[in-house]
Amino acid sequence: MVRLENISKSFKNIKAVDNISFEIPESKITIIAGSDGSGKSTILKMIVGLIKKDSGKIYLREKNIVENYRKITSIAAYMPERFSLYKDLTVEENMNFFADIYQVPKKKKEELKNRLLIKTGMNNFKNRRAGNLSGGMKQKLALSTILLSIPEFIILDEPTTGVDPLSRIEFFNIIKELKEDGKTIIISTPYLDEAENGDYIVFVRNGRIIKKDSMNRLKNNFPAKLFRILPKGNIFEIINNLKKHEDLKDNFYIQGKYLKYIQIEEKNYTHLIPYYSIEEEKPKLEDIYIYYERMEEQELKRA
Amino acid sequence: MNNIIEVKNLTKKFGNFIAVNNINFNIKxxxxxxxxxxxxxxxxTSIKMINGLLKITSGEILVNGMDANKNRKELKKIMGYMSQKFSLYPLLNSLENIEFFGGVSGLSRKTIKKKEEExxxxxxxxxxxxxxxxxxxxIRQKISLFVCLMTDPEIIFLDEPTSxxxxxxxxxxxxxxxxxxxRGKTILVxxxxxxxxxYADRILILHHGDLIVEGEPGGLLKKHKKNSIEDLFKDAISNHEQN
Known part of the structure; x- marks a missing residue:
C-alpha cells in the first residue's frame, strides 16, 4: 500500500496541493480524477519523488519514501503526460533502448520485449518509427517501455488526454489486464467516463480532495436522488430558463441529450421542466463528482 | 439556411501521405x-485548410462565396480559432494576452482598452x-474564448476546446x-x-482522411439503430477499417 498523510505543496504563492491524505491499495486501479490544474500531476510527482513536498509524509509499504527513495524507484514506473519517445527510432528500437536503460538482462530481453508488444497490441508496428504513430499508439508504446522495468506500481499521469475515444478504451483494456496480473495502478485523468474503470477514486479540485472512496461505496452510498429527464424543447433554452431559480439552477445540468437533476433539497422540482420522460437513475461517476463539487462550493460559500 | 462554407472535393497530401481524401460537405x-x-x-488538417492556415492540394473551399485559397486576408477577418491547450501564452497574464492578441489581430488601442474593461x-x-x-x-477557457471572439468573427473554429x-x-x-x-454565429467544433x-446540429466523422458519416445526431442514431454516439462512432470506424 502507498499512504499519503497530510501532503501539501505550494509553488510560490499558489497552493497546488493542500493537506491531502489517502491510501492506494495494492493490485487495484486507483484513479485521481480532476480538472487541469487541480493538483493531480503534482500529487503523482510527489509519490515518485520527482518534486519535493512541503509537508506531510508518504509511505510505501509502511516505509517512508523519502528515506527509502531507491526502493520506490526500483519497483515503480512512472509515465508523465508527455512521455519522451525517440521519434526517429522504430517501435522496436525504442523498446531496445529502454530495455538497456533498465538493464534488462540480454537473455530475457527478447522474450520480455515481444511479450509486452503483444500485450499492448504494438507487435504489428515494430518497424514503424515512433514519430509516425498515432496519439493512441504513442501512449501504448510509452506504456510498453515503462513496463520493461517490470514494475509493481505503475503510475500514469493523464495517459489518455487528447487521445481519441477508441484508443482510450483500448488503453484501459490493457490497464485492466495489468491489474489482473497483480500490478498496482495509479492513474490521473480529467475524464470521468474512463475513471469508471477504477476500483478506488480520489476526486481532486483546486488542490484539495473533495471525495475519496471505493467505487462501490461511492455508487451505493450516493446521498441524493438523481433523475434523468428527456426534455421537451431545446435543452439549452430550458437551462437558460432555470437561471431565474438561483438556488436550484446548479442542480440541473445537461448530459448528452438528457437533463440531469440531483435532488439535494427535500422538495422535488422536476415540474419546472417540460419533458417527454423522466426516470430515477443510479449515478455515474460524473454525477457523483458534480454532487461533491456542489457540496464543496456550498461549504466554501458558508465559510 | 444558406451555406456559409462549401467544401468541394477537398484533398490534402503531405508527400505521398493523403491526410484528407476528396471530402465534400457544407456548413450552414x-x-x-x-x-x-x-x-x-x-x-x-481540414480545419486549417478552411481557415487558411494550410494550403489545399486540390478541391475548393468557398467561404461566403469567396475562394478560401485566394482570399486569406479577407477570411481572417471573419474567422476565429481557439484550442484548449495552446490558445494563450501561459507566462503572460490575461490582460497581457488580450493586448497581444488584440494587437496582432489589428484592433485599435482604443478597442483593446474597451475589451480589457469588458x-x-x-x-x-x-x-x-x-x-x-x-x-x-x-477561467482560462473563458479568457481563451473571449480572445477568440475579440474580432467578432462570424465563423468560430473550436479545436478540442474541452480536452x-x-x-x-x-x-x-x-x-x-x-x-x-x-447570436447567429457559425461554429465548427x-x-x-x-x-x-x-449538442451539435450536425456531425461529421472522419477516418483516415475520408468523410464516413454526416448527419444530424438524433437522426443518425435512429437510422443506424444505436443508443449512443459512442456506439455509432465505434461502428462507423470499424466498418470503414474493414473496407
Missing amino acids: KGEILGFLGPNGAGKT IKNMVDPLLLRQNVKDIPPG GVDPEVRRNFWYEIYDLKI STHNLDEVE
Missing part, C-alpha cells in the same frame, strides 16, 4: 457542426493579473457555445468527448 450559417474522428483522421466585468480583476498558467481552467477539463467546465463552455449560436456531440 448559424449552425453548430461537430467534427469527430480518431487522432490523425484529418480533422485539424473582461474586468466578467472575471475577477485579481485573476486577470495572474499568469495564465496559474488561473483555474474554467482536459472537468464536466462542470465543459458544460458551462457548451452553454456559451449555444449563446454564440443564438472538434472534440473527443462524444457525449458533447449531441
Whole structure:
C-alpha cells in the first residue's frame, strides 16, 4: 500500500496541493480524477519523488519514501503526460533502448520485449518509427517501455488526454489486464467516463480532495436522488430558463441529450421542466463528482 | 439556411501521405457542426485548410462565396480559432494576452482598452493579473474564448476546446457555445468527448482522411439503430477499417 498523510505543496504563492491524505491499495486501479490544474500531476510527482513536498509524509509499504527513495524507484514506473519517445527510432528500437536503460538482462530481453508488444497490441508496428504513430499508439508504446522495468506500481499521469475515444478504451483494456496480473495502478485523468474503470477514486479540485472512496461505496452510498429527464424543447433554452431559480439552477445540468437533476433539497422540482420522460437513475461517476463539487462550493460559500 | 462554407472535393497530401481524401460537405450559417474522428483522421488538417492556415492540394473551399485559397486576408477577418491547450501564452497574464492578441489581430488601442474593461466585468480583476498558467481552467477557457471572439468573427473554429477539463467546465463552455449560436454565429467544433456531440446540429466523422458519416445526431442514431454516439462512432470506424 502507498499512504499519503497530510501532503501539501505550494509553488510560490499558489497552493497546488493542500493537506491531502489517502491510501492506494495494492493490485487495484486507483484513479485521481480532476480538472487541469487541480493538483493531480503534482500529487503523482510527489509519490515518485520527482518534486519535493512541503509537508506531510508518504509511505510505501509502511516505509517512508523519502528515506527509502531507491526502493520506490526500483519497483515503480512512472509515465508523465508527455512521455519522451525517440521519434526517429522504430517501435522496436525504442523498446531496445529502454530495455538497456533498465538493464534488462540480454537473455530475457527478447522474450520480455515481444511479450509486452503483444500485450499492448504494438507487435504489428515494430518497424514503424515512433514519430509516425498515432496519439493512441504513442501512449501504448510509452506504456510498453515503462513496463520493461517490470514494475509493481505503475503510475500514469493523464495517459489518455487528447487521445481519441477508441484508443482510450483500448488503453484501459490493457490497464485492466495489468491489474489482473497483480500490478498496482495509479492513474490521473480529467475524464470521468474512463475513471469508471477504477476500483478506488480520489476526486481532486483546486488542490484539495473533495471525495475519496471505493467505487462501490461511492455508487451505493450516493446521498441524493438523481433523475434523468428527456426534455421537451431545446435543452439549452430550458437551462437558460432555470437561471431565474438561483438556488436550484446548479442542480440541473445537461448530459448528452438528457437533463440531469440531483435532488439535494427535500422538495422535488422536476415540474419546472417540460419533458417527454423522466426516470430515477443510479449515478455515474460524473454525477457523483458534480454532487461533491456542489457540496464543496456550498461549504466554501458558508465559510 | 444558406451555406456559409462549401467544401468541394477537398484533398490534402503531405508527400505521398493523403491526410484528407476528396471530402465534400457544407456548413450552414448559424449552425453548430461537430467534427469527430480518431487522432490523425484529418480533422485539424481540414480545419486549417478552411481557415487558411494550410494550403489545399486540390478541391475548393468557398467561404461566403469567396475562394478560401485566394482570399486569406479577407477570411481572417471573419474567422476565429481557439484550442484548449495552446490558445494563450501561459507566462503572460490575461490582460497581457488580450493586448497581444488584440494587437496582432489589428484592433485599435482604443478597442483593446474597451475589451480589457469588458473582461474586468466578467472575471475577477485579481485573476486577470495572474499568469495564465496559474488561473483555474474554467477561467482560462473563458479568457481563451473571449480572445477568440475579440474580432467578432462570424465563423468560430473550436479545436478540442474541452480536452482536459472537468464536466462542470465543459458544460458551462457548451452553454456559451449555444449563446454564440443564438447570436447567429457559425461554429465548427472538434472534440473527443462524444457525449458533447449531441449538442451539435450536425456531425461529421472522419477516418483516415475520408468523410464516413454526416448527419444530424438524433437522426443518425435512429437510422443506424444505436443508443449512443459512442456506439455509432465505434461502428462507423470499424466498418470503414474493414473496407
